[in-house]
Amino acid sequence: MNKFEQLLRVNHIKVTPQRLRIVEELYGHVHMSIDELYQAIKKKFPTISLATIYKNINAMIEKGFILEVQIPNQKSKYELVKPSHSHVVCQTCGKVEDITLDLDTIAHKAANLTHYQIKEEALVLSGLCPACKAG
Amino acid sequence: MNKFEQLLRVNHIKVTPQRLRIVEELYGHVHMSIDELYQAIKKKFPTISLATIYKNINAMIEKGFILEVQIPNQKSKYELVKPSHSHVVCQTCGKVEDITLDLDTIAHKAANLTHYQIKEEALVLSGLCPACKAG
DNA sequence: ATATCATTAGAAAACAATTATCTTTTAAAT
């Protein structure tokens, strides 16, 4: 049993070929929008329905092993859950990359200032990637 | 000439009663979704069209004096541009608050790690507000 | 103040994104 099949079983979600391809795609591409997923999966799975993508993405978010990443001026991307991290986005070419930054200090400061109990942090930094900066 | 009228003129956008109400509402409520704006403005302006809200919000974003704030599990909110700041959101009641945090260190670290030129930062912290934490 | 012109508001239609419904198929447990 491969790791993607395991991922689905561990999360008590039935293993189907469509779901396996979704997690395989996300593993390979890291961040994908609904439509990017749909287009990618259609190549090997021409009959898949867009509704299947939506339903499964929502189910997987519900189960907690994939995550929505909101990006300014783009459709949301989805990714497999992994250790908490932030994102940098290129305003020119749209590329999205992971970056690990320690937000603990910031989060504590925020908790002290607002008296909120902070549970999640979402940081997106936008700018120019090395390629677009040069070109 | 009041400050809202000025805000529109300074940004080279024609002053209309509908636009004045939009910026007045945003000034009063700080963060509002399209629909919250629509409902609020309809009270004093029953004939306003939803398309007018959309068109004006987009125009004002274009001009650069209002800003979209993306929030997990909520529709985007819009606010008048003011000094850069972050947001805390209550996962229970949905309340959104401003918080001023210094992200410069983080942004520089990110620039060094990724070689991106960072131009904007969007940080949203989610958790429980004091009221929901207690109740 | 009035006339002019470009822009905007409003209404409706068009378009896009997402969710719900229904039937057939399929995964997995017995």
Next chain:
DNA sequence: ATTTAAAAGATAATTGTTTTCTAATGATAT
């Protein structure tokens, strides 16, 4: 192998956003 609940796929319905068109209005010049 049989059974059963869940999922896929197709489609319709819903929701969200943009476009189009015409009448109204704000800005500018007279």
